[in-house]
Amino acid sequence: MMEIYLDNAATTKTDPEVMDLVTRVMTEDYGNAASLHKKGVDAERYAVKARQQIADTLKCAPKNIYFTSGGTESNNWAILSTAEAYVRSGKHLITTLVEHASVKNVMEALKNRGFEITYLPVDENGCVSVQSVREAVRPDTILVSVMAVNNEIGAREPVEEIGEMLHSKFPQVLFHVDAIQSYGKYRIYPERSHIDYMSVSAHKIHGPKGAGFLYVSDRVKLKPYIYGGGQQKGMRSGTENIPGEAGLGLASEIAYRHLDENNERLYQLKSRLREGLMALEGAFLNGQADGSSAPHILSCSFEGMRSEVLLHALEDRGIYVSSGSACSSSHPSQINTLSGMGLSKARQEGTIRFSFSKYTKEEEIEETLVALRDLLPLLRRFKRK
């Protein structure tokens, strides 16, 4: 059976070029980057190179890049470090209702430690407004954290504009951007956009799992939250994950090498799928069309369907997608993007996310549409009475 992988916002297939490099590091240059001998020096070279490759994509200095275990760690670190280092300046943080759990749940943990969190609402397309950020800032605000691209519906948040606004109106407030879904799709330059922290994960861009980085601007007072042998300037101890870092560096380079052609292809795939979906009965697209939303994520609600059932039915045909979150409540940490956008419960429960990558082929989109045309009427015969 043909395998059609349309869940690239969850994770991506590793690029063979990256895999070769990772394998080489593991088999030949397996030294500890901290060792004094040649093996250590050889290993360290990979870290230096990867840092440079990443810095080139961000137009920043390599020293601003810290390697982490992935997106979750980067998000945690940026927020927790700010809370610790800037607590004397204030205990107020601002974020949105549609952030990933690795931001939202850190905010909730801080709330339990006496911090105040403002969750900004989003419009029907899942976007937060610069205006609402401006209005939420207080004298005791220490951090604003907004994602660049929403992982559930692909909405693009105005992070550059927010950075600009904060810089001109509230220069003392730090700005964190979760760029996990946008890195490799958009060119965001943190210095130019006045971003102080930026989180990225390797496995979303065809790199290995267990690797990521946090960009940290020069003005930030950074605190370590893992202590040990003092690696990475004492900020992030632990033997360096050289295979992961090397893989991340190369994956970053590759992602930006053909970024424009890739994006154009992704937008074509996306608009083909949109078109096909709109021709189906009872299919409702979530979020905005094209340009203003990410090229690789498309969210669609199917009337009278439970997304899990459709997901498993597609799985049966070798098509892998993701379901929109099912639960919703009034608790900020429980509100997902879909409920935040004001989608009804029934709509939310029937939501499927399709997400593409450079490996997605047009015939796979066609195949998926054929499967949906077959399955929907069949599955709709069975509903809860």
Added chain:
Amino acid sequence: MKFSSFLIKYAEIAIKGGNRKYFENALVTQIRNTLKYVEGEFRVIRENGRIYVNALSDYDFEEVTKALKTIFGIYAFCPVLRIEDHGFEDLEEQTARYMEEMYPEKEPLTFKVEARRARKDFPVDSQTMNREVGAYLLDRFSWLSVDVHDPDVLLRIEIRDENINIYSREIKGQGGMPLGTAGKGMLLLSGGIDSPAAGYLMSKRGLFLDAVYFHAPPYTSERAKQKVVDLARIISRYAGTIRLHVINFTDIQMAIYEMCPHEELTIIMRRYMMRIAEHIARENDCGCLITGESLGQVASQTTDSLSCTNEVCTLPVFRPFIAFDKLEIISIAERIGTYETSILPYEDCCTIFVAKHPVTHPRSEKIKESEEKLKDKEEALIKEALENDEVLSISWHD
């Protein structure tokens, strides 16, 4: 202290008269099978109507204890200190050393010595030994006092042909009957809390288990199936290898949904499950069906509903939880280690196939009438489900 032996105590087997040997053999086999996976070398022997596990090498006491605690049929077991016969004075000295090491807290304790002289040429007889050793210990340890009726410590000394056994501590085992002595049962297993624990309880009475799980893709996920596999593996720690039959139930479920009254969905589904389970049970030499049903817990577990699902099969259906409260079932599930897995969120019945208001007092005639509409399809549907039976062999040690 190093115990070179464990004395295995079994309660019910002892009263089985002519069958005793059969039960003992089953237990010995089970102990051997279990200890195969424990580090160290052991010999399991029957001697003078008792079962001993003798350690022939170093071993981890905790690991052996844990293993013996999973074996049905063991009422209790005692770690035994084995010494060589170097005369009575040496025996007294060794006994004192045993007491010192076993009860290092030196908290006040009452005790009683119970000696047995199986080898009659030992110079001191049992009565004298009880007295003398008791006096010797009282003399040595101020924290000890005698209580012959209800002692905290019953110290046993056995003079045997090759050596002398000293023991006092009794560790509780599973109880129940050795695996296989009651044949084999077919467990209707779901991802819930009740059915895995019900399988465990029936296996404790000596049943090997086969299990059947009804899978309904795309309405239930691979994860729901994996959860059932994981549960079967936890039970197999006690019940031995389990053959799990995974039946694809989707087509039958959809046929019922389309042809039968909605409020009767669950009851009719249960009837088909019982029919299929009985069929597989007979093909696999299972003498009974086992379910986790508990009277009144849900609509399909009222007396009327149970009678309605019961009537489609002829094998006895064992429902060990019929009179248990949910909390009592949960406490058993927690004890055997299935609870945490059971409460994972993956559902094994999609709510689409659950009526909001199911019948609670179904009448058999009415249900049969509803099933009539399925009659011409029924045979083919069941045949297909049985033919696509996926069988997994699940063992704790895999």
